[in-house]
Amino acid sequence: MRPLQKDAPKIRMRVALIYAKNQNLRTQAAELFADENATAGDGARDEIFPPLGITVLAGWLLEAGYEVRLCDDSIETLEVVKEHMEWSDVVGISSLTPNARRARELGKISREELNKPTILGGPHPTTNPEFFLESGAADVCCAGEGDITIQELLPVINDRSKWPEVQSISYLEDGEVVSTPRRELLRDLDAVPRPAYHLWDMPRYMRLMVNPCVTAITSRGCPYACTFCDAEMTPRLYRSMTPEATVDLMEHILKTYNPPQIVFFDDLFTIQRKRVIDICKEIVRRDLFFEWACESRVDTMDYEMLRWLRKAGCVKIYYGLESGSPRMLTTMKKGVTLEKVLAGSKLNREIGMYYKFYILYGFPEDRPEDHLATEKLVAQTLPNAISCGVLQPIPGTAVYEQLKPLLIRDVAEMDFNYWHATESFKHPFFTHAQLNDARERLLQVHAASFNFKNKLRRKLERLVAMIKKPELIGDFFEIRGRRKRFLKRVEDSQWAYVYEQSRDEHAAQIPRVVTD
Numbered sequence: 368m369r370p371l372q373k374d375a376p377k378i379r380m381r382v383a384l385i386y387a388k389n390q391n392l393r394t395q396a397a398e399l400f401a402d403e404n405a406t407a408g409d410g411a412r413d414e415i416f417p418p419l420g421i422t423v424l425a426g427w428l429l430e431a432g433y434e435v436r437l438c439d440d441s442i443e444t445l446e447v448v449k450e451h452m453e454w455s456d457v458v459g460i461s462s463l464t465p466n467a468r469r470a471r472e473l474g475k476i477s478r479e480e481l482n483k484p485t486i487l488g489g490p491h492p493t494t495n496p497e498f499f500l501e502s503g504a505a506d507v508c509c510a511g512e513g514d515i516t517i518q519e520l521l522p523v524i525n526d527r528s529k530w531p532e533v534q535s536i537s538y539l540e541d542g543e544v545v546s547t548p549r550r551e552l553l554r555d556l557d558a559v560p561r562p563a564y565h566l567w568d569m570p571r572y573m574r575l576m577v578n579p580c581v582t583a584i585t586s587r588g589c590p591y592a593c594t595f596c597d598a599e600m601t602p603r604l605y606r607s608m609t610p611e612a613t614v615d616l617m618e619h620i621l622k623t624y625n626p627p628q629i630v631f632f633d634d635l636f637t638i639q640r641k642r643v644i645d646i647c648k649e650i651v652r653r654d655l656f657f658e659w660a661c662e663s664r665v666d667t668m669d670y671e672m673l674r675w676l677r678k679a680g681c682v683k684i685y686y687g688l689e690s691g692s693p694r695m696l697t698t699m700k701k702g703v704t705l706e707k708v709l710a711g712s713k714l715n716r717e718i719g720m721y722y723k724f725y726i727l728y729g730f731p732e733d734r735p736e737d738h739l740a741t742e743k744l745v746a747q748t749l750p751n752a753i754s755c756g757v758l759q760p761i762p763g764t765a766v767y768e769q770l771k772p773l774l775i776r777d778v779a780e781m782d783f784n785y786w787h788a789t790e791s792f793k794h795p796f797f798t799h800a801q802l803n804d805a806r807e808r809l810l811q812v813h814a815a816s817f818n819f820k821n822k823l824r825r826k827l828e829r830l831v832a833m834i835k836k837p838e839l840i841g842d843f844f845e846i847r848g849r850r851k852r853f854l855k856r857v858e859d860s861q862w863a864y865v866y867e868q869s870r871d872e873h874a875a876q877i878p879r880v881v882t883d
Contacts, residue, residue: 379432379433379434380433380434380456380457380521381433381434381435381436381454381455381456381457382428382433382434382435382436382455382456382457382458382459382521383435383436383437383438383451383452383454383455383457383458383459384421384424384425384435384436384437384438384459384460384461385421385437385438385439385440385448385451385452385458385459385460385461385473386418386420386421386437386438386439386440386441386460386461387440387460387461387462387466387467387469387470387473388439388440388441388466388469389465389466389468389469389782390440390469391782392465392466392782392784393440393441396415415439415441415442415572415575415576416572416576416582417437417439417564417567417569417572417582418437418439418441418461419562419582419583419584419632420461420488420489420513421437421459421461422437422562422563422564422566422567423514423559423560423562423563423584424459424513424514424517425437425562425563425566426559426560426561426562426563427514427517427518427559427560428517428518428521429560429563430560431518433521435563435566436451436454436455436566437563437566437567438451439567440466440469440473442571442572442575448473449476449481452476452477452481452483453481455483456483456484457483457484457485457486457521457524458474458477458481458483458484458485458486459485459486459487459488459517460473460474460477460485460486460487460488460505461487461488461489462487462488462489462490462491462492462499463489463490463491464490464491464761464762464778464779465781465782465783465784466491467491467495467498467499467779468779468780470487470489470491470492470499470504471498471499471502471504472504473504474487474499474502474503474504474505475502475503475504478503478504478505478506479503484506484524484525485504485505485506485507486505486506486507486508486509486517486520486524487499487504487505487507487508487509488508488509488513488516488517490597490761490763491762491779492505492508492509492510492537493508493509493510493511493763494597494762494763495762495779496508496510496537496544496546497537497544498779500537500538500539500544501539501544506524506538507520507524507530507536507537507538508536508537508538509535509536510535510536510537510546510549511535511549511550511552511602512552512553512587513535514553514559515550515553516533516534516535516536516550519532519533519534520533520536530547531545531547533547534547534548534549534550535547535548535549535550552587552588552602552604552606553587553606554606555606556585556586556587556606556607556608556612557608557609557612559608561616561619562583564581564620564623564624565623569581569624570624570861573624573626573862578627578628578865579626579627579628579862579865580626580627580628580629580630581620581624581626581628581629581630582629582630582631582632583616583617583620583629583630583631583632584631584632584633585607585608585613585616585631585633585636586605586606586607586608586633586634586635586636586638587605587606587607587633587634588602588603588604588605588606588634589603589605589634589635589638590603590604590605590635590638591603591635591664591700591701591702592700592702593687593689593699593700593701593702594698594699594700594764594765594766594769595689595699595727595730595758595760595761595764595765595766596764597761597762597763597764605635605638605639607633607639607642609642610642610645610646610649611649613646613649614646614649614650614653614655617629617650617655617657617659618653618655621655621657625856625860625862626657626862627657627658627857627860627862627865627866628657628658628659628660628682629657629658629659629660630659630660630661631659631660631661631662632662633661633662634662635662635663635664635667636661636662636663637661637663637664637667637668637672637676638664638667640667640669640672643672643675643676644671644672644675646679647675647676647678647679647681648675648679650679650680651678651679655680656680656849656850656852656853656856657680657853657856658680658681658682658853659680659681659682660681660682660683660684660685661681661683661684661685662684662685662686662687663684663685663686663687664686664687664703665686665688665703665707665708665711665712665715665722666703666704666707666708666711667711668711668714668715669714670714670718670836673714673715673718673720674718674838674839674842676720677718677719677720677842677846678842678845678846680849680853681720682720682721683720683721683722683723684715684720684721684722684723685722685723685725686711686722686723686724686725686750687725688703688708688724688725688726688744689701689725689726689727690726690727690730690737690740690741691705691708691737691740691741691742691743691744691745692736692737692738692740692741693705693740694732694737695730695732695733695737695740698730698732699727699730699766700765705744708744708748709744709747709748712747712748712749712750713748713828716749716825716828716829717828717829717831717832718832718839719829719843721751721752722750722751723750723751723752723753723754724745724748724750724752724753724754725753725754725755725756726741726745726753726754726755726756726809727755727756727757727758728741728755728756728757728758728802728805728806728809729757729758729794729797729802730758730766731766731769731770731773731794731795733794733796733797733802734796735805738805738808738809741809742808742809742812745809745812745813745816746812746813746815746816749816749817749821749824749825750813752813753809753810753813755806755809755810756806757789757790757799757802757803757806759778759783759784759789759791760774760778760791760792761778762778762779770792773792773793773794773795774791774792775790775791775792775793778791854866
C-alpha cells in the first residue's frame with residue numbers, strides 16, 4: 368500500500384487535533400511533580416510529553432495542504448481547547464482508554480455546542496467506537512493507525528454517502544454502528560512525514576519535565592503476543608524506518624531543539640539487530656553526541672548490539688519483564704525464559720548499561736509463589752530500577768476478555784493509569800490491598816539488593832568483562848570523551864540545570880523505599 372499521492376488536491380480546510388486527558392489524573396500528576404519533597408517513582412510515566420500520535424498525523428495533513436492546530440488537554444485549559452475547536456472546520460480527538468470519558472466530554476462539546484464535524488481516533492475509539500458514537504460524541508471513529516484514513520476521510524467528512532468508501536472507520540447508520548473493513552497497514556515508514564513538532568511549544572514541554580527530552584517513534588508493531596498488550600492499534604506486523612532515516616530524525620531533533628535526551632517510544636526498539644547496530648554506527652559516524660533511552664526485551668540483547676548502543680549514547684533501556692515466574696511468563700505469552708533474562712541482565716551489567724524492569728502483578732492466575740519468584744529474580748538480576756504496576760485490563764487485549772466477568776465497572780468510566788494500582792476488577796485470589804502489599808514488598812526487595820556486596824559485585828563483573836574483552840576499555844574512554852562533549856553542549860543550553868548537580872531521587876524518578 369502506498370500513501371496518498373503528494374500531488375493530491377490541496378484542500379484549505381482547518382483541522383484541530385486534540386489529545387484528551389483525564390482531568391483527575393492530570394491533577395494527580397501535577398500535584399506529584401509539584402511536590403519537591405515527593406519522589407516521582409512510578410509516576411514517571413505521568414510526565415507531560417507532546418502526544419506523538421496527533422503530531423505524526425499533523426505532518427501528513429500539513430503536507431497535503433491543510434491548516435492544522437495541535438492542542439494538548441494535559442496542559443491547556445478547557446477555554447483554550449474550545450478556542451481551537453471554534454477555529455477549526457473539523458475536530459479530531461485522540462483517546463487512550465483512561466482518557467475516554469474526557470474525550471467523550473470534548474466530543475460532545477465539539478458536536479453539540481460548536482456544531483463541528485468530529486472524528487475520534489486512538490486505542491479506545493478503535494476497540495469501542497460505540498462508546499463515542501452512541502453518546503453523540505463523534506460523527507466518525509477511526510480504527511488503528513490513522514495515517515491514510517484521516518487523509519481519505521477529511522475530503523468527504525460532510526458527505527455521508529462517501530463514508531462507506533473509507534476503510535477503517537465506524538459511524539452510526541439508522542442507530543446501528545457500521546464499521547468499514549480495516550485497511551492494510553502502512554509498510555514504508557520512511558514515507559511518513561516528519562512529526563510536526565514545530566506546532567508545539569517544545570521548550571514549554573521540556574520545562575514541565577523532570578528529565579527534559581524530546582520523544583520519537585521510529586518503528587511500529589510488535590511480533591509478540593503478550594495477553595495484556597493491545598494489538599488492535601498496530602497489529603503484530605513490525606515495521607521500521609531505515610537506519611539512515613532514523614538518524615536523520617535524531618539529527619533534526621538535536622539541531623532544532625537541542626534537548627539533553629531523546630526518548631524512543633517504539634514498542635520494541637531492538638527487535639532488528641542489524642538495524643539497531645547500523646543506527647548506532649551512523650550516530651557515531653555523524654559525530655552526534657546525545658543521551659537517549661529506549662524500550663526493549665532483555666532476551667533480544669547480545670554483546671555486539673548492547674556494546675554499540677552504549678557507544679552511541681544510549682544510557683537507559685527499559686525492559687518489559689512482567690514476572691519472574693516461569694508459569695506466569697507462559698500464561699501471559701511473554702515468550703521469554705528465566706535463563707535468557709539472567710543472561711541478558713548479566714550482559715547489561717558487564718557493558719555498564721542502566722536498565723530498568725517493568726513488572727505487572729494481578730493477572731488472574733497470579734499466586735503468592737509467583738510474587739516470591741519475581742522477588743528472587745529481581746534480587747538476582749540487580750536492575751538499576753524497577754516499576755511494578757497492578758494489571759489494568761484494557762479493551763482489545765486477551766486478558767480483558769478473560770477478566771470481563773470480574774470487572775467492577777466499565778474501565779472507560781474509571782480514573783485509572785496504566786502503571787498505577789487502581790482497582791478495576793475483583794481478583795479471584797487476592798484483595799486489591801494484598802496486591803499492593805506484594806508490590807511494595809517487591810520494591811523493598813529491590814532497594815535492599817543495592818547493598819555494598821552487590822554494588823561491589825556489579826563493579827567486579829564490569830572489570831572482569833573489560834579484562835576479557837579489551838575493546839571495552841577503548842569503548843570506556845571513547846564514551847567518556849563523547850559524554851564530555853555532550854555535557855558541554857548541555858551546559859551551553861537552557862537545560863544546563865539538569866546536570867548542575869547530582870541527580871536526586873525525585874529527578875531520577877526513583878521510589879523512596881524503606882527496607883527495615
